[in-house]
Amino acid sequence: MRCRWIILLLLLPLFLGGCLSNVDMRQRVILTAVGIDGADVPGHVTITAQLLNALKAPQGDADAVLVISSTGHTGFDAARNMVKEVGRKVFWGQIQAIVIGEEVLREVNAAQLLDFLDRDFEPSRLAYVLVARGQTGAVVMGCGGSMLDSIPVGTITNQVEGVRATGKSHVMRLHDFMRALDTPGRSCATGFLTVTGEKTTGLGEVCKNQKIILEGVATFREGWVVGFWDDKETRGLNWVLGEVTSGMLITKDPSEQNKVSLEILGASSRVEPMMVDDQPVIRITVNAEANIGDIVGPGLDILDDGLIASLERRQATVIRNEILAALKRAKDERTDVFGFGTAFARRFPRQWEKMADSWDEQFLPDLPVELIVEAKIRRVGLCLSPIRVQ
Amino acid sequence: MDIEQNVHQIRAEFGDPKDLKVRFFTFGSARPRTGALLYFLDLTEDGAIPETILRPLMIETWKLSDAQILAPDLISKLQNEFLLGAETETVSGFNQAVQALLGGRVILLVDGHASAIAINLRQEHRREIQEPDVEMVITGPREGFVETISRNIGLIRRRIATPSLRVQEFQLGEKSQTRVTLIYIAGLADDRIVSEAISRLNKIQVEAVFDPGQLEDFLEDAPWSPFPTWGTTERVDVCAAQLLEGCVAILTDGSPVCLFAPVTFLSFFQTPDDYYMRYPAATLARWLRLSGISISLVFPSLYLAIVNFHPELIPFALLVTIAAAKERIPFPLVVEILLMEAVFEMLREAGLRMPRPIGQALTIVGPLVIGQAAVQAGLVAAPVIVVVATTAIGTFLIAREKVTQATRILRFPLLILTALFGMFGLILGMIALLTHQVSLRSLGVPYMYPLAPLDLKALRDVLIRSPKWDFQSRRVAVHLPEDEGSD
Numbered sequence: 066m067r068c069r070w071i072i073l074l075l076l077l078p079l080f081l082g083g084c085l086s087n088v089d090m091r092q093r094v095i096l097t098a099v100g101i102d103g104a105d106v107p108g109h110v111t112i113t114a115q116l117l118n119a120l121k122a123p124q125g126d127a128d129a130v131l132v133i134s135s136t137g138h139t140g141f142d143a144a145r146n147m148v149k150e151v152g153r154k155v156f157w158g159q160i161q162a163i164v165i166g167e168e169v170l171r172e173v174n175a176a177q178l179l180d181f182l183d184r185d186f187e188p189s190r191l192a193y194v195l196v197a198r199g200q201t202g203a204v205v206m207g208c209g210g211s212m213l214d215s216i217p218v219g220t221i222t223n224q225v226e227g228v229r230a231t232g233k234s235h236v237m238r239l240h241d242f243m244r245a246l247d248t249p250g251r252s253c254a255t256g257f258l259t260v261t262g263e264k265t266t267g268l269g270e271v272c273k274n275q276k277i278i279l280e281g282v283a284t285f286r287e288g289w290v291v292g293f294w295d296d297k298e299t300r301g302l303n304w305v306l307g308e309v310t311s312g313m314l315i316t317k318d319p320s321e322q323n324k325v326s327l328e329i330l331g332a333s334s335r336v337e338p339m340m341v342d343d344q345p346v347i348r349i350t351v352n353a354e355a356n357i358g359d360i361v362g363p364g365l366d367i368l369d370d371g372l373i374a375s376l377e378r379r380q381a382t383v384i385r386n387e388i389l390a391a392l393k394r395a396k397d398e399r400t401d402v403f404g405f406g407t408a409f410a411r412r413f414p415r416q417w418e419k420m421a422d423s424w425d426e427q428f429l430p431d432l433p434v435e436l437i438v439e440a441k442i443r444r445v446g447l448c449l450s451p452i453r454v455q
Numbered sequence: 456m457d458i459e460q461n462v463h464q465i466r467a468e469f470g471d472p473k474d475l476k477v478r479f480f481t482f483g484s485a486r487p488r489t490g491a492l493l494y495f496l497d498l499t500e501d502g503a504i505p506e507t508i509l510r511p512l513m514i515e516t517w518k519l520s521d522a523q524i525l526a527p528d529l530i531s532k533l534q535n536e537f538l539l540g541a542e543t544e545t546v547s548g549f550n551q552a553v554q555a556l557l558g559g560r561v562i563l564l565v566d567g568h569a570s571a572i573a574i575n576l577r578q579e580h581r582r583e584i585q586e587p588d589v590e591m592v593i594t595g596p597r598e599g600f601v602e603t604i605s606r607n608i609g610l611i612r613r614r615i616a617t618p619s620l621r622v623q624e625f626q627l628g629e630k631s632q633t634r635v636t637l638i639y640i641a642g643l644a645d646d647r648i649v650s651e652a653i654s655r656l657n658k659i660q661v662e663a664v665f666d667p668g669q670l671e672d673f674l675e676d677a678p679w680s681p682f683p684t685w686g687t688t689e690r691v692d693v694c695a696a697q698l699l700e701g702c703v704a705i706l707t708d709g710s711p712v713c714l715f716a717p718v719t720f721l722s723f724f725q726t727p728d729d730y731y732m733r734y735p736a737a738t739l740a741r742w743l744r745l746s747g748i749s750i751s752l753v754f755p756s757l758y759l760a761i762v763n764f765h766p767e768l769i770p771f772a773l774l775v776t777i778a779a780a781k782e783r784i785p786f787p788l789v790v791e792i793l794l795m796e797a798v799f800e801m802l803r804e805a806g807l808r809m810p811r812p813i814g815q816a817l818t819i820v821g822p823l824v825i826g827q828a829a830v831q832a833g834l835v836a837a838p839v840i841v842v843v844a845t846t847a848i849g850t851f852l853i854a855r856e857k858v859t860q861a862t863r864i865l866r867f868p869l870l871i872l873t874a875l876f877g878m879f880g881l882i883l884g885m886i887a888l889l890t891h892q893v894s895l896r897s898l899g900v901p902y903m904y905p906l907a908p909l910d911l912k913a914l915r916d917v918l919i920r921s922p923k924w925d926f927q928s929r930r931v932a933v934h935l936p937e938d939e940g941s942d
Contacts, residue, residue, distance in 0.1 A: 075883060087763050087877060089788055090781040095766075095774065119778035158767030159774055189767060216775070 094153040095119070097130060098162040098218040100202020101178050103169040104136045110169075110178070111136045112143040113203035115218060115271070116151065125215030132206050132269050141181035157188040161218045162225075163239060164258060165194070166201035167283075167290065174288040175253070176246050183243045190240035193225050196257040196283035198293055205258055207266075209273035217271050224279040225256065232303045232312035232329070233296040235282050246288055249421055250406015253285040254302060257293055286400040286425060294394060301391025304351050304384055305403050307334035314355060316379040318372070323362030327355035327380055330443060338408040340416060345428060347405050348435040353384055356444045364451045373442050380440040392434055399425045405432065458566035462491050465562075468553055475556075476501070480509065482516040483524040489566040498559040500578040508561060508574060511537040530565060534572050538563075542575035557632070579603050584610075587689035587711070589856060592728040598691045604634050604708035607691075611638060611704075614695040619643075625656050627670070627707075631663035634708040635670070638694075643701045648717060648898050652703045666710040674705070674714070676896045681864050683857035684897035686718040693727045703898070717900035720892060721917045724748070726854040729920050737920035747852025750845060751862045755792050756873040756881045758842045763788050764877035780836035789874040791835050795843040796870070798825055800863065803847075 100113040115130040122129045133150055137143030147155055165178060182188045197205045210220030228234040236256040237245065245253045262275040281299040284292045294302070303309045314327040332353040339346045357367075357376075365372065395402055406424045410417040420428050462477055469475055474496040481487040492508060494501065515537055516524075523532065534543050540561075546552050547570040552562050559577030580603070587599035600607045608622055619641040627635045637656060639649055652674070659673045668687075675684050686702075688694055689711045694704050697715040705714040724744045729737040761768050762777060769777065784791060802821045809817055825843070829835040846866070853859045865888065872880035895902035905913035915921065 075886070087874070090762060090766070090778050091784065093766070093778075095778055097771075117775065117778065119775065119782045122775050123779050156766060158765075159769075159771050161771065187767070 088154055088156075090119075092153055093156045094131075094151055095156050096160055097216060098164065098206060098221065099160060100164045100166065100197070100204075100206040101140060101169065102166040102201045102203055103172055106136075109136055109138055110140050110143050110173075111203065112140060112147065113201075113206040114144075114147060114155070115206050115216075116155065117216065122216055125212075127209060127266070127270060127273060129216045130218075130271060132271060134203055134268075139181060140178060141185070144181065157182075157185070160189050160192045162193045162195060162221045164197050164202040164205045164221075166197050166203070167199055168201065170196065170290040175285060175290075176243075176288045179239070179243060182239060188239070190238065192239045193222065193236045194239055194242040194255050195221070195236060195279075196255065196290060196293075198257040198259050198280075198283065200258075200260050204260055204264075204275075205277060207264055207271055208260055208275040208277045209271040210277065212273070220277060221258070221279070224277070228256070228279055229308075230311045231296075232300045232309040233281065234279050234299055235303055235306070235308060236279075245404075246285075248404075248407055250401060250408075250410050250417070250424055251404040252287075252400040252402045252425075254282040254294070254400075254402035257281060257283040282402075284395070284398055284400045284402050286398065291398045291400055292394065294391070297387050298391045298394045301387035301389070302395075302402055304332060304353075304388050305334055305336065305349055305391065307332065309353070313358065314380055314383050316376070316383055318360075318362075318365050319375045319379075320365065323360050323365050325360050325376060326358040327376075327442065328358040330354040330356060336403070336405065336408050338405065338412045340413055341433075343416070344433075345405075345409055345413075345416075345420065346433045346435065347408070348437070349388065350437045350439070351384060351388070352439045352441075353380070354441045354443050355380060357442060357446050359446075360451055362451075364453065367445050367449045373445075377440045377442050380442065381438040384440060385436060385438045388436060388438070396430045396432070399429055401425060401429055405429070458489050458491055458564050461564050462493065464549065465493060465552065465556070468549075478504075478509075480513055482512045483519055483521075484517050485521045486524055488524060488529075491564045492561055493556060493564070494561040494576070495556060495559070498557075498578060499561055500576045503576050504561060507539040507576065508563065511539055512563075527568075530568050530570055530572060533563075533565070538572065538574060540574035540576060544573050546571050546573050554632070579605065581606060590688060590690050590693070590727075592690075592726065593732070595728045595731040596690070596692045599689045600691060600694075600706070600711035600713060602709050602711055604636060604706055607706050607711070607713075608636060608638070610691045611695055611698070614691060615640065615698060620698070623653070627656070627659055628661055628664040631665070633664040635664060635667075636706050637703055638698065638706065639703040640698050640701075643699065644703055645701060648701075648900075649703055651898055652705075652716070656705075664707050664709075667705050667707050667712050667714040670705065670707070671714060674716070676898065680891065680895055681861045682720065682892060682895060682902070683723075683855075683861065684718065684895060684902065685714045685716045686722070686855070687857060688713050688715065690727060696727065696730075717897040719897065719900065719904045720858075720895075720902050721904075721906070723855045723858045724853070725917075725920075730923075734920045734922050738918075741918070741920060744852050744854055747849040748858065748862055750849030751847075751853065751859075752866060753869065753881065753885070754846045754849065755796060755842055755866065756869045756884075758838075759788055759792060759870065760873050760878040760881050777836075777838050780838050783833045784836050785833070786835075788839070789870065791839050792843070792870060793867075795825065795829070795835055795839055796846075796866070799843055799847055 095117040096114050097117050098115045102111045102113065104111045111134055113132060113134045115132055118129055118131055133147055135143050135146040135150065137146045144155070163182065165175065169178065208217060210217035214220045214223060225236045234256040235254060237253060242253055242255060245251050256279050258277050258279055260275055260277055264272045265274050266272040281294045281296060282302065283290050284294060300309065300312065309329060309332045312329045314329060316325055316327065317323060318325055332351060335350040337348040339348060401424065409420065466475060476494055476496055478492040480490055482490055490512060492504065512533070530545060534545060546555055552571055555573035556562055560573040560575050563572040563574060582601045584601055585599055586597040598610065600610065612620060617640065621639050621641050623637045625635045625637065627633055635656065637652055655674050659670060661669060664670060671685050672678050677684060686697065694713045694715065698704055702715045702717060724741060729741065766774055802817065806814060806817055826840055830837050830840060850859045850862060853862070869881060869884045872884040876883065893903050893907045901908060904910065905917060
């Protein structure tokens with residue numbers, strides 16, 4: 066009898082969603098990336114998808130993906146309407162990138178646009194969320210990507226991974242994006258794409274002439290896009306978040322004759338919320354290390370006692386300027402992309418309750434920030450002074 | 456009493472065959488008596504008959520007086536004073552004489568006497584001792600059992616020179632009357648295990664025994680289980696090692712196969728040369744074999760579950776490759792896998808029984824059919840070939856054929872469960888399988904020992920073949936149910 070109950074219990078999970086969808090690979094079509102836009106009918110949503118053409122994808126032909134647009138009342142409705150044209154079951158479990166058009170983001174809140182991706186069990190939460198600046202998501206979906214990648218979305222994902230070498234963008238995954246939307250005292254900031262070149266191919270096919278470039282970040286306030294940050298401001302954000310792992314810092318030596326570029330080896334940051342006289346104060350400590358990458362100019366004496374120290378001070382100044390630019394932009398836009406509010410909520414939960422409602426409007430713009438940057442130069446490269454051509 | 460009549464009766468019993476030889480002769484001086492020798496050709500070493508029987512009887516009996524020849528104890532006198540055969544006995548009944556003849560003995564009838572003498576001149580065909588084909592080792596003894604039981608027992612005695620080696624003989628098979636022996640080392644083998652084995656042997660009722668495999672059905676604790684609970688070996692050193700671990704072994708005449716028990720599931724993953732090789736290599740080999748069984752059991756099902764039910768688990772680039780391969784295939788994945796598995800099993804079975812010259816043709820056609828052609832024809836996707844081939848390699852990794860057979864059989868129900876219920880079905884199947892294994896016993900010893908009941912020290916020897924000075928004892932830990940209270 067007990068045995069029978071155990072068997073019954075073991076069989077119960079059969080009814081859980083997602084465990085029993087037996088779909089053969091041939092009846093599926095893999096969706097690699099999706100663009101989300103508005104539609105002609107107000108309030109409707111258009112979804113543009115890059116669907117994998119499995120037979121052609123490994124060769125990297127222009128028809129490696131099929132680009133399809135469909136419209137519906139909501140994102141989910143539009144997604145389901147795709148079946149009308151495709152016929153196969155669209156598989157969302159491996160979606161790599163979600164690109165939202167700028168226009169629709171000004172009309173519809175991001176949370177509403179992405180709800181269907183967050184609610185359904187299938188879409189991959191690891192997908193990158195990106196904004197198409199001055200473009201629709203559909204246009205980005207129509208871009209063929211780089212020749213190096215066999216499928217267009219490969220270019221986007223490679224750009225997202227590769228941008229870590231410069232620290233000049235910051236892309237959030239769907240899971241983090243939705244969580245940040247849901248967290249008080251924290252705003253979303255994710256990379257944006259720009260498109261260059263003219264489209265030369267027909268609908269449904271990608272165009273290799275059009276190039277996508279990943280730049281800066283688009284910032285959000287309460288799910289609405291409010292600004293597009295440039296390289297400098299974006300890296301300022303990354304310094305504070307501790308997400309600069311590599312990149313270049315350009316400065317000059319004290320004689321102002323040589324250009325010195327520093328290769329960032331890594332950085333760490335600490336954000337400490339404090340209450341001073343019942344007013345919130347934030348202290349940011351950034352530690353950065355770098356190598357000398359190159360010295361361009363008449364040359365300088367690396368062995369000079371004070372040189373490295375002064376280069377380190379200059380390095381710190383560059384970093385400090387980037388952070389200050391980011392802070393100013395955030396304060397102007399009243400968007401807390403750094404998550405300062407969350408830091409307060411965690412450290413001072415009682416005081417936070419009073420601040421929570423008016424954090425972005427009242428407290429953030431006047432938030433005093435104490436900024437400490439410690440920069441170190443670790444290695445000077447393999448030569449002491451530049452080769453003198455004779 | 457009349458010798459003609461007796462001989463006739465015996466011949467009639469066998470249907471007067473040509474290979475039953477009868478030799479009449481007379482012996483004694485003054486009052487010669489008639490004697491008759493009966494024996495089967497080939498069962499008996501007939502070359503030895505003149506020297507050991509005829510010569511003493513026909514020539515040496517001159518010195519017997521008439522009184523002695525006529526005395527009723529003539530039979531025992533002949534047996535004790537004249538016959539040179541090493542093993543003689545008096546048989547009195549007709550049936551006894553018939554059995555003795557079948558056992559390769561020479562029957563000596565004497566006119567006027569109701570009893571006869573059976574002289575053992577059995578001829579054994581002894582195969583050369585060879586290395587068993589099925590249990591190859593890299594280093595270690597090459598000695599394998601042969602078909603002659605007396606030699607096999609001798610081989611064991613040569614390796615275990617202790618008086619406590621016990622050899623208990625049974626005669627099984629109504630028609631075959633096969634000698635079956637139970638071998639164990641008194642003091643090492645647990646008494647309960649020995650008596651259990653004896654009682655099971657005593658209960659066996661069969662027509663004929665040609666191989667211990669025929670007895671295995673009767674000896675097993677769980678005959679319906681796909682898992683073997685008796686180990687099999689043809690190697691003398693393995694048998695000896697098992698005896699020293701406290702196992703009982705069963706040998707039957709006419710077969711080089713030795714059965715031994717108790718065994719545990721994990722012991723099937725140890726090979727004899729594990730203990731002859733250096734320990735790091737042996738440990739690696741053990742891990743390989745354990746992964747071999749996991750692969751051969753679940754790999755096709757796992758592939759099916761992931762590709763059809765959970766493609767999100769596959770790295771994106773790999774998914775693209777799999778999808779591309781699958782695009783042109785007309786069958787559902789499960790059909791594809793079943794098809795390939797079936798072809799592989801057929802090839803394997805065909806290769807097993809194939810006459811050697813034809814086998815070559817099979818080895819050429821087989822890989823072509825399974826591999827290249829099936830993919831090019833668009834019947835099977837290339838990744839499926841890789842999966843099936845890996846599975847096959849996994850089965851070959853398992854050292855013992857018996858476990859391989861179990862995994863070959865179990866692979867299919869697991870695959871079908873997976874096709875129906877996905878990953879969930881696979882896990883459910885594995886749970887059921889493990890539950891079954893845990894409930895098994897081999898001659899009363901838990902099959903999954905040392906995993907269940909857990910014994911960390913013993914488990915270490917399963918996972919790591921540590922140096923010999925490091926482990927204390929390799930004896931089978933006998934955890935019979937009644938132990939649990941008294942320990």
